[in-house]
Amino acid sequence: MRSNKLTKIIITSTLALSLLAVPVSQATVLAAETTSESTSSSSTTQTHTLNKSYVVYGAGAAEKNELNNVLAVDDNFTTLTATASDYQKYINPNGSTTNAAMVSSVAIVPTDPGSGIKVNVKKFNGEDNITKVTAQQYAMVAQMAGVTDVTITVSANRAVSGESALTGVYKAIAADGVSLNEQNTQSANQMLTATNGAIEANKDDSKYPGKLMAAVGDTTKEINQQKKQGTTPTQNQIQVIFNQKLEERNIYNETKNHEQPIINALVQFNNAPISSSKDYSSHVTDTINNVKNSSGDMMNKAKKFLNSQDGQAVKQQAQSWWTRFVNWIRSWF
Template identity: 30%
Template sequence: MQFKKLLLTFTTALIGAVSFAVNQTQTTQAASDEWSEPVVTLGTSLTASQKQGTLDTLTASLNGADYSTITVDGSTLVKYLNPSGATFTTNSGVWSSAMVQKTSAGSGINVKILSYNGQNNITTITANQYKNAAVTAGVSDANIYVTSATPIDGSGALAGVYAAFAQNGDSLSQSQVTAAQNEMSTLSDITQANKDKDGYSDAQLNNAVAEAKKEMAAKGDNVTNNQITTIVNNQIENNNLTNIITNNQKTAIINMLIKIRDSGALNSSSFKDQAAKVADNIQNNAKDIFNKVNTEENRNFIQKIGIAIGNFFKSLFETVQSWF
């Protein structure tokens, strides 16, 4: 009798476990199906011919595969960008467009700005700035393609990215989106101010910021303002920007990262990983720049001393070993 009760209990538990597993699989599959195809975001101000040209440009890599579309208008800009201080209205025009393609977990964020009829019409926001903003906003593991039929800053495309995630059930935190927009504005202003200076590149700045985010995430959301300041100083030095970034610009970067911390972005389990992958992506796409940054001549004085001390003790150890 006792055996029968035990067998019945075991069978009931097993059926329950199988049922739970099936339901979880179905739920996961349903969520995957909702984001199973790329989403193209089209600016509402595009003419019919521009719309077709934009679609052709953004979807060329799909080789005829299915995709869905959404329209980005002034209301989209107001919803996602105005909380950060932008002044768009519901009547604002939108030309820049994007295609968002979700990728496998751990693949990171990749951004490519595509020329429209042979011309890059995204005048202000760089691919690296899009990447960093996407990490802060909470976007993860996606290929993002951006283009515009007319010269424009590119804000509409980023608002479209946020809208694409929301449409597919991955609503992003507004506080993080606001921090991301502040970040983009800060980095864009610094790049515009330094773009003609020898030894400066947008890649170095954005790599410094991505690495700083990674360090902040390792410390957690209780990372202090002083710790953030130290991180920024180190990353500016590591990226050979010490003699280029002004004190005011450094302060702007520190304040920007404090806003990112306060947005709750560091609470995300994937934030550190996504930031690290963006840094790797930036370095891989600008190897010539970072090979120069990492030359012996550009190593800081402390690093040189550390290497010299290490070599001294290594030589001393080898000498002592030779005595025995």
């Protein structure tokens, strides 16, 4: 009898020592590393603007297998195609384009509430094929259109300006059942075009796009806050607000000769329904925080898995398992 008890002690001690060699937190990290970002982001335990992940290929896109690698697409993504008709529907009703010209492709993944919009513009086979639009422009313009809490990845298999990539973003949002107001999207699209001149003039400053789009976001936030208080700012007041925001970002002198198209776009935002939305200020603040200090094409600095709701759930499960194991050992004695 005493021999059997001694045997149990030796066996359980060996098991316990083996398990203690790997801390619970480390075991959780290993579990997290086997979970792709898109899987954890689209978990049903979290709330997002989107219900699932999408990849939207331009109708003229080629080499889709390589695009899938660049955009980090897997079988969990719903596949759509952005056509010339979609471009006219979402971007420019009076514009003329062809399916062959629709080259930019995008992947859109839901992220944690309060994360705002983050954008990665990725190289294709080592080439920067999105030649004009910056990650910061995509982020703030999508926010102004009514999109929030997503990560957008953009690429193209050949050189294009990238201005049609928003077509894919809007199409995915619509396919997910979210209704985007046309007036909102048109004012946002105008901002994309309006900021091109200032960014081109300051192309040697990698931080300029982030500062400019943060100033744009700051101004839209101020407009929204005034309208929620019952005041609609005039064009002159919008210009004053925008200039103040440029000063705060230390880019007034660099922008003043290119600001009129931006002010015109801000006036259109002021006329759009989203400018009166009760939750716009909080959402745009999230995206301002993403763009204001960013530079280059990679904005997404995803939260560590263990800090996400899914990660915390895994950690709690691991801790619960450990407690049950200890209780099981105790039951032997």
